[in-house]
Amino acid sequence: MNITVTHKLATRLLEAGDQPVSGQQLAEEFGVSRTAIWKHMKELEEMGYEIESVRKKGYRIQKSPDSLEAFLVQSGLKTKRLGSRIEYLEQCASTQIVAHQLAQEGALDGTVVIADLQTEGRGRLMRKWDSAKGQGIWMSIILRPDVPPHKAPQFTLVAAVAIVRAIQSITGLEASIKWPNDILFGNKKATGILTELQSDADGIQALIIGIGVNVNQEREDFDAAVKEIATSLRLESGQAVNRRKLVQEILRYLEIYTEMYIELGFGPLKELWEGHSATIGKAVRARMTRETLEGIAEGITEDGVLQLRTADGKLHGIYSADIEL
Numbered sequence: 650m651n652i653t654v655t656h657k658l659a660t661r662l663l664e665a666g667d668q669p670v671s672g673q674q675l676a677e678e679f680g681v682s683r684t685a686i687w688k689h690m691k692e693l694e695e696m697g698y699e700i701e702s703v704r705k706k707g708y709r710i711q712k713s714p715d716s717l718e719a720f721l722v723q724s725g726l727k728t729k730r731l732g733s734r735i736e737y738l739e740q741c742a743s744t745q746i747v748a749h750q751l752a753q754e755g756a757l758d759g760t761v762v763i764a765d766l767q768t769e770g771r772g773r774l775m776r777k778w779d780s781a782k783g784q785g786i787w788m789s790i791i792l793r794p795d796v797p798p799h800k801a802p803q804f805t806l807v808a809a810v811a812i813v814r815a816i817q818s819i820t821g822l823e824a825s826i827k828w829p830n831d832i833l834f835g836n837k838k839a840t841g842i843l844t845e846l847q848s849d850a851d852g853i854q855a856l857i858i859g860i861g862v863n864v865n866q867e868r869e870d871f872d873a874a875v876k877e878i879a880t881s882l883r884l885e886s887g888q889a890v891n892r893r894k895l896v897q898e899i900l901r902y903l904e905i906y907t908e909m910y911i912e913l914g915f916g917p918l919k920e921l922w923e924g925h926s927a928t929i930g931k932a933v934r935a936r937m938t939r940e941t942l943e944g945i946a947e948g949i950t951e952d953g954v955l956q957l958r959t960a961d962g963k964l965h966g967i968y969s970a971d972i973e974l
C-alpha cells in the first residue's frame with residue numbers, strides 16, 4: 650500500500666471536514682480504483698482513524714489519531730511561514746538539539762521540529778524537562794528575524810503571549826504568564842519556553858524557540874519532583890485536548906505576533922504580555938546566581954527586562970532569574 654496516497658487521502662478528508670467525499674470522486678482525484686480507495690480507508694482505520702461511510706454520499710473522518718505527524722499538522726494549518734517545513738520525530742533527545750543542527754545546515758525561517766517523546770528534554774538554567782510520550786507538545790521553531798541579538802529575549806515574551814492566546818482559543822482556559830516564560834494556572838506550570846540563539850558578528854543567525862506544553866497528563870503521570878508544581882491542560886479543563894489543533898493554533902498566533910513585532914516593534918506586544926502577566930504589580934522574590942532580591946515587580950522594559958523595586962526604593966533590572974510569587 651502506498652503510504653503517501655494514504656496520507657494524502659487523510660489530508661483530503663480532514664480538509665473536507667463534515668462534508669462526506671464519495672469513493673468515486675476520490676478514485677478520480679487520486680487516479681486509483683474504488684477498491685484501492687477502500688483499502689486505503691482500512692489502512693487509515695488501522696492507523697487509528699475512525700471513518701464513517703455515509704450511504705450514497707461517501708466517506709468522512711469522525712476522529713483522527715492524536716498524532717503530530719507533519720502531514721497531519723500541516724493539513725488545516727493557517728500560516729504562511731511557520732510550519733511550511735515540519736520535521737516530526739517519534740523520539741529524540743531534544744528538539745532543541747535537532748533544530749540547532751537544522752539551523753546550522755541552513756533550514757529556513759519557520760521550520761518546526763516536533764517530537765512525540767524527548768529523552769533529554771531541557772529547560773532553562775540547565776534543568777531537565779519531562780517530555781513523556783504522547784502527552785504533550787515538545788517542539789522547537791527556527792526563526793531568522795533581522796534584529797540585533799540583545800532583542801532575542803523579547804521573542805520569549807512574544808511566544809508566551811502566542812501560547813496563552815492559543816490555549817484560550819482551543820480550550821477556553823485563561824492562563825497567566827510568570828516572567829519571563831512560564832505559563833501558569835494558579836501557581837502551577839503548564840508550559841515552558843526556552844529561547845536559544847545562534848549569532849555571529851553579523852547578528853542573529855537563528856533563534857530557536859523551544860516550547861513544551863503539558864497537554865494530556867493526569868496527576869500521576871508527573872514525576873515526584875514536579876508533581877506539586879506542574880499541571881496539564883487536561884487537568885485544568887477536565888477533558889482531553891487535541892494536541893494537533895493546539896500546535897496549529899500556537900503556530901498561527903506566533904506568526905501573527907512575530908509579524909506584528911517586525912512591523913510595529915515590541916510596544917504593542919509588551920502591552921499584551923502585561924495583560925496576561927501574573928508577575929506585574931506583585932511582591933516577588935527573584936533568585937539569581939549571585940543574589941536574591943525581594944520587592945515589587947513594577948513592569949518590564951522595552952527589552953523585556955523585569956523591573957523590581959526593593960524596599961529601599963531602588964529599581965533593579967532583572968535579566969535572568971527564578972521568580973517566586
Ligand code: BTN
Binds near residue numbers: 742744772776786843
Ligand atoms: C523551561 O521552562 O525551563 C523551558 C522548557 C522548554 C521545554 C521545551 S520542550 C521542546 C524543546 N526541547 C527541549 O529540550 N526543551 C524545549
